[in-house]
Each structure stands twice: as structure tokens, then as C-alpha cells.
Amino acid sequence: MRGAVARHGIVRTLSFVWIALVILAAIFASLLPIPKPDALDPFRRLLLPGSAGHLLGTDDLGRDILSRLIYGARVSLIVGAASFVCGLIAGGAIGIVAGYAKGKVERVLMWAMDVILSFPALVLLIGLVAYVGRSLFDISAVLGFLAIPIYARIARAQTLSFTERDFVLAARASGSRPRDILLYELLPNVWPPMVAYGLVAVGLTIVVEGSLSFLGLSVSAPTPSWGGMIAGGENYLRNDPGLVLIPSAVMCLTVLAFNIAGEALGAKTSKVGRA
Amino acid sequence: MTIAEVPNANLLDVDGVSVIFPGRGGDTTVRAVQDVSLNVRQGENLGLVGESGCGKSSLARAIMQLPPPTSGRVRFNGTELTGLRGRELRQQRRRIQMVFQDPIASLNPRRRIGRIVSEPLRSTDVSDDVVDNALTAVGLEPGTVRKKYASELSGGQCQRVSIARALVSEPDLLICDEAVSALDVSIQAQILNLLEELRQSRGISLLFISHDLAVVRNVSDRVAVMYLGKVCELAPADEIFMRPRHPYTRLLLDSIPGRRAVGAVRPVAAVSPAAAQVVPTPETVGCPFRARCPRAEPICAESEPPLIDIGSGHMAACHFVTKPDTRESRAADQN
């Protein structure tokens, strides 16, 4: 069902538009005519969306919700991008090498990946965060590291499906060096599906970061984050549900948009190079 | 002695090659190729015929050292290929090129044709001309085709691209592994003519592997027939098709669709349908064909017949190859 919806042109376009919007807003946040995200205003607490000067209202400390959403997007996007880039490059490299080399090299590499994967993620996160720290950089590094084995697995599976194909055999038969085969035969075929998956993974990472924020394990207090906003609004659910619902909706839409974009890209790339 | 000093030297020498794949757990070792020896002379085409499981593709890959054979030696133009590694092997490989069965899968779906064809020459200096010449030589228009992707071409065109890719390295030998089997008849004819043209204009010899006897007949000067990893008959093309001596060769010839003649050998019906269904594994002692052979006798189960020369370059591996059998030889003579 979701696939059918994703295929529908307008949904796909809207997803890309939304992602672009979020990214642009996050980058140019300081240029936007919005109040500062940490500007406290005890006299204008818990205003409803649509109030003067506060498009989406204010939270329990009088801070503008829209502004906090936009600045909070930075956290989500940076963490998402970090895991994407880290996973794609490191995980991709490990996976392709493992898939092509096979034998002992493959076993060792994939064993290492399995070790990382088999740790209960949340426990690992809590422990790492406690030791490593809670700056944006630290969180990004941790989540980036945890993304590597997943990308590695996909890269390896993709590589395996291509190494046995005739064109790789033909390249070997023509006298190509292993390095050439990895770079020019395998890589061009492996990276598109990985990028497509990666977009979906970004959505997942955003949720993970959101959960961490909610648990108070992500970036520290003054820096707004979506999960933090949800946590902050927990106590006001009954009377002012907007505090929770608005950031939840934004997070939900963003994750959905990434999923649809990833699927669309996946469909497109599998059509182009189809044998 | 260099190759130049030996007249009629062998371009390719395959000596006692075996390819054995170890099984996982249990003893499911697959003996794809067992002790096969053959050669391709300069300027001649050798046809290699057999059905699925006979080992012809495994043999082809072993010749290319992809991977090297389990045992035996392969010599190309006097140079020993087995045991070569790395750069030396890659250099030698360039002079034997291979064309595969599936035209579209043989080409990288994400690279343009121009890049694909020039790839073998990546580590050497290559001008655009070489690629253009190769594409023209196979009947394609370089200007149009260079920028396309494999998915935009037809099966026949893809196969031409594969041949062009093989040509840029200026090989002496081209191994065609079922290279026309996936093509329509009318396209197949075009490719066969092309291979013949290349043979005449560039002196490229062929090791032509196929299950299609008529195609092999068109292309080959000599033919080797394989069954379950062994060569059962090897002879000049005329000899094999007009005077086949091994029962399996006869069966193959009779099975060619549209060639059923009266009195044709029908070993399956003669023995029993049961025997026909048995897929004998290469470990069995004795002649590998005996389960389907109409002439099988106890000796066939006890000892494997060696490949022996029966005159005029004709070799066959059968206990009864020199003993005339009235029914079979009469039927064979009628063909």
C-alpha cells in the first residue's frame, strides 16, 4: 500500500519539497524572521498556534515553538546526515571489499559487523553517551558508528549479487586489476541502491535521535531538539497537547518524507541500470 | 625453441586439466572436468560440444585461469599459464579473450558502451581510435553506440559489443562460451558470419563452445565432444559429422531437431527409459556414458575406455570403437 502511494507522483513531489524546506529552514534559521529559540517569555506562556508573533504558539517557558522546531531540525538533520555519510562511506567500503574478496577477509569483516550489530543498540547508546559525551558531535559520531554494520551488510549483499555476473567475469578475463573491478565495475552498481536505502535510514536515525532526546540522552538542554520538545511537553498533554503533538507531527512528516524519497530513488535507480 | 621456430605450433595446449569443486560437508565433490587434453592450432577453430553438466564451461574458465584448474597445465603460445599470478597473468590473459552467453549480462549496466569497450586497455595508453575501430569491425556505428547503455541495445548488438571489447586487446584466441545460444536465429547467423570475418581479417582462432551441433559445424575445423567432464570424441569436423564413432556423438547428431532419419539410433528406447533418466555422477567407474548407451556391455562398467587414435586425426573413447557393430554402423552409414 505504501509503495502504491509512493509511486503516485504528487506524494513523491511533496516529500522532496518537504525535505528541501526543512533543510533550507535549518540552514538559514538565523535569517528567518522568527524569535530566538531560547528567548524566554514568562508572560506569554502556552499560547495557542496562531497567536500574534508566534505562528505555532509558545511552550511552557514562553519560547516560540516554530523557532524551536526549526533550530531543532538542525540536530535531527546533522545527526541523520552524519550517520548517512559515515555508513555509506565506511560501511559501503567494508561491504564491497568483503563481498568481492570473500574467504577469510569477508569472514573477519562481517564478524566484526555482526559484533557491532548484536549489541542492544539503546544500551550501547546510553553507555557510549555517558562516557563519550553529549555534544552534537559526540551523538553524531556514535550514531554514525552504529550505522556502519547495516550499510556494510547491504553493500556486501549487493556486491555478492554482482560479482557472479558475467560482466565482472568478463572484466577479470580482460585482465582488469582487482582495484579497477571494485571501482569501475562494482561500485557504480552498488552505490545507487545504497543511497536509496540510506535515505530511509536517515528517517530511522531521526527517530532514534528523537528517542534519545526524549530520554534526555541527546544534546543538552538549551539546544532544542524535537525529542527534547516532546519530552518537555509531556506534562502538559492534557491541557496543551500542542506541545507534544506539533513536534511529533513534524518529526513524523519528515521521516515519512525521507522514506518516500528513498523508495522513489530506489525505484528509479533499479529501472535505469536494469539488465 | 620459440613459437616461431615450430611450424604448425599449437596456439593453446590443454594438458590433463581437471577441475574439481569441493563440496560442502558430506562428499558432494563435483568433478566438472576430468583429465582433459586438447589443443587449438594456429589459425584453426576448435568446436567444443556437449550438453549441460559436461564441463565445457568449467574447462573454458580453467583455461582462462578463472580460477586455475585443480590439476593439469595450460600453455598458450608456448607460455605456461598455470602458476602465473598477478600482472603476468593479466598480461597473458589479454591475448585470450572470452565472449559469454548472456549478451546483456555481459555488460556493466551502469557504464556506457564506449567505456566498457575501452576498459581492457585502462592501464595502457589508448586512443579513441582503437575503440572506434573495434566497434566498426563488429558492425556497429561508433558515434551512435558509444554513449548508450547496455539496456538500450538489443541482444545481438550487446553481443557485438562484447566481441568489440574482446578485440581491443588484439587477442590471438577467442573463447566463445555459448556466445550465440541466446540469440535469435537470424541474429545468430549475423554473429557467426562476423566471427568468420574476424577470423579471416585478423587471424583470430576460436575455441567455440556450444550445445548446438549445427552451429558448431558451421564454425569449426575440428570438434571435441564432451560428456560428464571427459572428452569422448575428437576429430576433424567432417569426420565427426559424417562418421561419428562414439555412441554419444551419434545420439547428439540424431537428436538435432529436424534430423530424425529412418533407422536412427535410439539408445534410450533400446535400453530402457529408466536408464535414460539416471544422471550418472562423474565418480562412477567405467565409461561415463554406459547408463545411456545402447551398446553397453560388462566391460563398460569395469574400465573406462581411453581416448585412442583411430586414424586421420580421429580420436574416440569407446571400447567398441574399432569393432564394427552391424546395426549401428549400418544406421550411421545411412546418415
Next chain:
Amino acid sequence: MTGTPVAATSRPDGTASADPLLVVESLTTTFGIDGSEFRAVDGVSFELQRGATLGIVGESGSGKSVLTRSILGLLRRQRAQVTGSARFEGRDLISAPEKELRGIRGAGIGIIFQDPMTALNPVMKVGKQVAEVLTVHKGMNRAEANRRAVELLDEVHIPSARTRAGQYPHELSGGMRQRVAIAAAIACRPRLLIADEATTALDVTIQAEILDLLDELRRDLHMSMLLISHDLGVVMGRCDHVAVMYAGRIVELGRTTDVLVHPMMPYTRGLLDAIPKVDDPAHTRLAVIPGQISPAHVRAPGCSFESRCALADDQCRAAAPELQPAGAERSYACWHPAGADGGTVPVDERIESTLGQAR
């Protein structure tokens, strides 16, 4: 299309019958892909009598497989539009409701496809798969169907049928899997057997055995047979009649001996010339048909073979020739058939002699 199908086949005793088993009339199958339409099958008509065999020969793009699937209504789930009629024993299959078709498929019409591995369920024992046909169509109970299934496996010469019935498809060789598929196809004694490239994926020696088996079953069970193949040789010795397809149309139709020895349409002639002959010496240059079939969605008006034909002229480019009769049971679609100027050109005496002996 003229609307009157050309009788393709006569009864084995030579008489034409008033009630042919299968009558296909102006069958056209159109696919819509990415906005553009193309006709995979374009106005095909033929008749098949009881007990007769018709071979349909064509290369890729000829539409022969789409034709079979259209007749059987197997394209309904894809975006294919099928017009025309295909009357089996008087009932039109194209307009029949799915439920009725399901009753016919497997019971009145048996079908065998190319790849036995995908045609059989890999996780079900083969005996059960044959039995399933019987329980579904004949309402047999399980025990009875299983027993009968073993008998059927025996009928198709599978040795140790009882043991084999308890095995899975991957435990059998390709030829045996195809035999299982045949057993399932004939389980309900269909009147028509359709073999769609049934031997293409098999080794040549096994192919010969399977074709022999089909011959035998056809005679014993008095079935008609539709044999579809890209291999002329397969059709040569096994079918009384042959239809040659190109780009969705039948371009030649008639008794196999006639068509293959005296082809009238240049494509048929070209096809026969392009096949390498075992009796020709090595390095014989083959007569080729230049070019290749044009992609399906760019079919110009006029004869679809025109761009590859040596005899093509303006008339060929202007309008596509219709299938016209040339004597009893013979028709062709060409503006310049061979022999139009009198005297047909024999193609290959060796083929002629083979055909003469084959029966």
C-alpha cells in the same frame, strides 16, 4: 482483417471438419506501457482441428508467447487489452469469466511452459502437484488422486514413479521436471495440449525424448497440439502444420512440408537460409536477414518486415499485406511472395528428404 479465419488444419484423415477444436479470430493484444501502446499480437487468426498439430514459429518479438497467454486469458492481471475471439469447443475464451476459464485451463486445455523449475512449486512434492490438478478439476478425493498421480507419472515414463512422486522438484533433473509438468497437463485428458517453448530450456538429447513423449501422448490420447517454438527444427518433424509469426502477425501458414520446402514469404525463406546446416562444410557463410526487428512501439504502417526485406517497395511500405489463401490450407501475407511469378523455389532438398522420412 477479413474476418474469416483461414483454415489452418484439416483432420488427420484429410477432411476438413465443420467443428474445429479451436478457432482464433482477429486476436489482438495491446499493451500500454508508459503512455504508449503497442500491439504484441496483431490480428491473428487460425483454426485447429481435432487431432491435428500446429506449430507456431517465431523469433523474439514475434508475439508467439503473448498469443498463447492471450488465448488462455493469462494476461488479465497485467495491463493488456485483448480483442477478437478464441473459441474453444464453441466457447469464446476471451470474453469468458475467469471462473469459467479456470475450469478449462488444466482440464480442457493442458499447458506446458518453458521452465519446469518455475512451473513447479519448489516446496511441494511432485506427486502432490499432479494430484492437485485432479482434486481441483475432477473432484477426486486425496487418496484416489495420489494413486492416479503415480499412474500418470508412469505414463510419462518417469522410472520408479512411486518414489519420485514423493520427491521435490529440485531433486529431479530438468527433463524429469518437464515430464512432471506434462503429467499434470494431461491429467484430466485435455482435448488440446499447448507446449510453449516446452523444450527450449532442455539439453538437445532430452529435448528429443520429450518431443517423442509428446508425440506418443498425443496419439494415445487423441489430443490436438499447439507447439510453440523459436526453433524451426522442433516443429519440422512434429507438426502437420506450421504458422510463422513476425512482429505480432502470422506471415505464413500451411502444411509443414509445404511451408518449409516452398516458403512464400521472404522472412520464412530468410529464416530457413540463416539456419546453419550440419551437412554444410565449415566456414560456410550464412545468408543473413539484415538488421533486426523494430522495437514494438515503433511499428510503422505497412509490412513490418519491410526494413529487412530485399524485395520491399513502396507498396510494402504503404500497407501491411493481409493473410491470403494460396490453395487449400495454405496462406501467406506478402505483396511479393516467392513464386508469384510462377514456380516455387525449393529451399533445401535435405529438409525435404528429412520431412519425407520423419513420418
